[in-house]
Amino acid sequence: MSDISAHSKADREENPLERQRELMELLSQETRHSIIQVLLGHPEALASAGEINHFIPSKSKKTVEEQLGVLVEAGILEIYEYPPNKEKRGLPWKFYGFTEYSVGILVDFNYLEGVPMARAVHQKTRTPEKIERHETAPRPPLPESVRTAFRLDEKAE
Known part of the structure; x- marks a missing residue:
């Protein structure tokens, strides 16, 4: 585990640098970084x-799972559940997505500028x-601010 989780959110907010x-x-x-890129490109x-692991073939499932846990713990990602899929064979019911907190970070670090390219790469990947x-698969809705940041309500051409 990194030192990141050892500091409280309040400590980080007191010292912006x-x-x-x-x-x-x-x-x-x-x-x-790869996990974030996969999610930026996801429609x-x-x-x-399973989707995240597919798009990061160079890392083991265990490594990806551990780093997903770090991102969830840091508030960058959240696990969004869709219980109706539990009853349907072959469909996932747990999904990883950005949080309202992380959207601000993605904006601050200009990650959202890369969304069109990440989506194009995702779309072209077999x-x-x-x-x-x-x-x-059906999935739960994201918070409105996250949907807006990713323009998920706008129809693609």
Whole structure:
């Protein structure tokens, strides 16, 4: 576990430079950065662990899972559950997505500028049937501010 979780949110808010350094450390670690890129490119900005693992083939599932946990603990990601999918075989019911808190961070660090490119890459990446099922699975809604930041309510051309 990194030092990031050892400091309280209040401590980070009192020292903006320390907060910025910690956020840079958090977001720049290779696997965490890749997870963020996958979510930036996802058409719903909300992906199952299976989808995330598919788009990060160079890392083990365990490594990705550990780093998802770090991002959740740091408030960058949240686990959004969709219980109706529990009853449906082959569909995920837990999804990872950005939080209202993390949208501000993504704006501050200009991550949202890369969304169109990340989505284009995502769209052009071949996916097996299982991952296509995951991508089209019903999922819970994101908070309105997250939907707005990712322009999820706007129809693609």
